[in-house]
Amino acid sequence: MNIEELVTKHKEICQEALNLVSQRNEEYASKGDSLKTFIETAEELGTEPYRIALVLLAIKHKRIVEQIKNRKPIRDSIRDLINYAIYVEALLEEESSTIVHTVTDTDESYLIKHSEPRKVY
Numbered sequence: 001m002n003i004e005e006l007v008t009k010h011k012e013i014c015q016e017a018l019n020l021v022s023q024r025n026e027e028y029a030s031k032g033d034s035l036k037t038f039i040e041t042a043e044e045l046g047t048e049p050y051r052i053a054l055v056l057l058a059i060k061h062k063r064i065v066e067q068i069k070n071r072k073p074i075r076d077s078i079r080d081l082i083n084y085a086i087y088v089e090a091l092l093e094e095e096s097s098t099i100v101h102t103v104t105d106t107d108e109s110y111l112i113k114h115s116e117p118r119k120v121y
Contacts, residue, residue, distance in 0.1 A: 013078065013079065013082070014082065016079055017079040017082040017083050017086075020076075020079050020080070020083065021083045021086070024083075034090075035049065035087070035090060035091055035094055038050075038052045038053055038087065038091055039091075039094075048091075048095065049091045049094070049095065050088050050091040050092050050095060052091075053084055053087040053088045053091055054088055056084050056087075057081060057084035057085060057088065060077055060080050060081045060084055061081065063077055064077045064078065064081065
C-alpha cells in the first residue's frame with residue numbers, strides 16, 4: 001500500500017469512526033453533553049474522567065487482540081478504539097479548563113484555578 005492509498009484508507013476509517021460517534025452520541029449523550037457520562041462516572045468512582053475513557057480504550061484493545069486471535073472481524077472495534085482515543089484527548093482538554101489545585105502556604109490553603117490548558121502531546 002503506497003502513501004496515497006494509506007491516506008485514502010485513513011480518511012475512510014476516520015469518517016466511519018466519526019459517523020459512529022455521532023450516531024452513538026444521540027443514544028448515550030446526557031442532555032447534549034457528549035462528555036457528561038464520562039464525567040459523572042468518574043465522580044462516582046472517585047477518579048478523573050479521562051481515566052474512564054482510558055479504561056474503555058484498554059478494554060477495546062484487549063478485545064481486538066482476542067478478535068484477531070480468533071479470526072473475528074475487527075472493523076467496528078477499530079472504529080471504537082479511535083473514538084475512545086479522541087474522548088481521552090477531549091476529556092483532558094475539558095479538564096484543563098477546570099483543573100483546581102490546592103496549594104498550601106503557611107497555615108492556609110488556597111485554590112488556584114489554572115487558565116493554561118493541559119498540553120496534549
